[in-house]
Amino acid sequence: MLAIGENVLHRAPMAFIRELARRKKSKLSLVKTAGAHDIDLLYAVGAVKTVTAGFVSYETVYGLPKHYRKAVESGEVKTNEHACYTVISALRGAQANVPFMPVQGMQYGDLIKYNDYFVVVEDPFTKEPVTLVQSIFPDVAIIHVQECDEQGNAIIYGPKFEDVLMSRAAKRIIITTEQIVPRYKTKQNNERIDIPGFLVEAVVHVPKGALPTSCYKKYELDDKALRTFIGLKEKAEINQFISSYDLQDYSGQGRKRSW
Amino acid sequence: MLAIGENVLHRAPMAFIRELARRKKSKLSLVKTAGAHDIDLLYAVGAVKTVTAGFVSYETVYGLPKHYRKAVESGEVKTNEHACYTVISALRGAQANVPFMPVQGMQYGDLIKYNDYFVVVEDPFTKEPVTLVQSIFPDVAIIHVQECDEQGNAIIYGPKFEDVLMSRAAKRIIITTEQIVPRYKTKQNNERIDIPGFLVEAVVHVPKGALPTSCYKKYELDDKALRTFIGLKEKAEINQFISSYDLQDYSGQGRKRSW
């Protein structure tokens, strides 16, 4: 199971996502609170088995994620519908390595009736009913950041979304980064480090790795590319769209940590 | 129930603690992961009914908290023994407003047999036994910080210990601060703000408010004062020790937020 950092149109780890497509990965299980282009692209190339999310859509001006919807509506793949918060709770459960987390609010709707990862039990302390959400244990979290040193000490500027939590919930963490910075620089900002290097398995240098989504302090969303993708229908067109990023996605110096 | 920020010998909100003693508060319920002088002083003046903590002691060179031990051993007051982590879990429960949190590891010892805030149930997903700790809902959290603006936007330098969590778990939050800084300064560091002002009920300006414990970037621990306190036995001596801080504890400009 792959946890994908970032939110809807912002700082999605697209270079990594495209690489999954290039390598023809299939039957992926994805988890994300709120996704858009990342999930839509993986559905477009048929790489996904299930997605666990609270929200899958572009924002207003870009409309709905067609590839995702088509796949779900055809019954090809399964969507595990959550509230965004129950994804967060389930990841918090993984962070603390417990099998479930209690969560408020779900008892008013029917998501708990239709999905077996929710269950209502009696609180042993108060005897009141309480909803539990089963913990979600991602195998890998992929997170794109602005700055990271060679040890994997990563700093996210601007909104962190659920990335820090994902880096604690997943068994393995892969960082893609706009910039590899020297260790003395991350050390100067040691209290600002969001993901300490000892948690990180691999650091990959991928400038512009979030395009066509935005990356705070680096670049804005690429409106044209996004609209192009949304208009595509054929597999060949989609593969060509991905290929158009080949040079850019391989332009960094890939670096691997060895332990 | 009062949650006290900070850890053992560092950045304890001592001016506030002394004020509780001056106002002859009694029957307080305290919660803290690891406490020392703060808890010992409140026990010394007979202000405490129960303490919920994982650890209560000075560190090596200052020995054991005599007043606390005497009170507990006399049976006057109750100590709710936790692992530090189960206090954290119980506060996380309050943060999410759920009645309990599952926690690993406790099943190997007898704390769960002797304390009714732990219970073992069957995980409805896996049918394995799982330990739950009952959530702890503090009425007030008192946290001493280095910098805060008049709106309550607070920045902690150096270790934050469990302070941020406490500020999310408690119903009301009181900040004491070394320095009141202008809003443009906190805004410049907006991503570094640990406690946003809208969560805060009152901000009190108390320079040196953590003494005799340490406050990072401001002052070191006051070894002499701490040793003096530890040597005290009589109530009158203890009251005199507290009085010796009167001027200092009232030297800031008290500021209250009105909403």
Next chain:
Amino acid sequence: MVKSYKISDLMTCTIADLLMDGETVFHGVSSHLPMVAMQLAKHMHAPNLVHLNIPGGVNPTTIKNASYSSAGADLVGAAEAYFPLEEIFDLSMRGKLDTAFLSGVQFDINGNVNASVIGDYHKPKVRLPGGAGSAVLIPTAKKVIIWRTKHDPRTFVNEVDFVTTRGNIWKIITPLCVFVYKNGKLHLESIHPHTTLEEVEKQTGFPLLYDELTYTNEPSIQQLQKLKEIDPKDYRSLEFLS
């Protein structure tokens, strides 16, 4: 004097008037209209309103850079403090979120909200984006305001296809009217000046309940002027354009 305003202006001002000074108020993604309404309230009668959003910017001083997203980093850059989504959910769970803006695709008279599917849950005819926060925020926020830029019988239905969540709605603002939820039912509270009761009836899939019927207040000159200032590029109309 003739005031000229769009439906989005009216909806924005109506929503702004519902917000009180000092409240903590949250909006999510694809939420430009309520975001503008929050800023408007803050600049008019509610200077101490606390504006919360997904990226975590507390009280951003401007929303002018939020051109295509109401969840972007620009809201953090211009903010007083950082308080991200995870924490906002927790805040709501603790009963400390005063007002949440949410949406949905189908609503029925009983206050049921569907943001999940059209058709069968496990084999949907249409897979909707998902309720995002709705399933936990609608029940736990103190007040919930639903805005929806479509008002037709496919949106306000006799019975929702799926109950993503239910109840605890305060108001629903549409291009035609304001509903209020009370005693377990949606009631028509006011209809917008440009429409008629018949039009609302025609566009609503359930029978309209109402006690006393009024017209929704028109935006004031001051509100319209302030809107031009805080939202010069008219983000509040984005949903009507796309």
Next chain:
Amino acid sequence: MVKSYKISDLMTCTIADLLMDGETVFHGVSSHLPMVAMQLAKHMHAPNLVHLNIPGGVNPTTIKNASYSSAGADLVGAAEAYFPLEEIFDLSMRGKLDTAFLSGVQFDINGNVNASVIGDYHKPKVRLPGGAGSAVLIPTAKKVIIWRTKHDPRTFVNEVDFVTTRGNIWKIITPLCVFVYKNGKLHLESIHPHTTLEEVEKQTGFPLLYDELTYTNEPSIQQLQKLKEIDPKDYRSLEFLS
């Protein structure tokens, strides 16, 4: 050549030798001796050891300012990154904490640890400081090293007064010997060069189990030199002085 060293030096070096390169290792409050041992290991054979501590300083470059506390802000100031106590506990729960240093006040041959009370639990004769992390870290860390600067029959008892936690101890280092926990029992692994089996027997409240008995390695010259450099003020002896 005669090597001159204190018991605290021996304990520190013995502990340092147990630590492996690349491991994540945690110490808590009142833990100067293992803190120095971790730094020693890092400077000798384990440069990639990850030093974790309560205030959250990952791999502090120096511990020379930790004069009265092993949980102070100085460890963050000199650190590579910030990873505080809450997160360290979570890490251990996830099975990713390689080695944890913990202590206790009573231990018995069955690996039971008491850090809670002497006497009855609810009406104790002596209220101990509490186990802090022990009750959750001893069961969940991959390896647990207990150090204790007292070795007497009140510490190593026939049966603990209360079981704060039990099992999953790897080694116990005392001023007299090293115990190893295997097959559910504490076994004597080595005795320190300055003592005798009889002395250890006399000071231990339970019968000693051992297969083959060796002397603990003496600190090497290199270790003792490095100790002077990284811990010039001899914090490793603090527990022996107070």
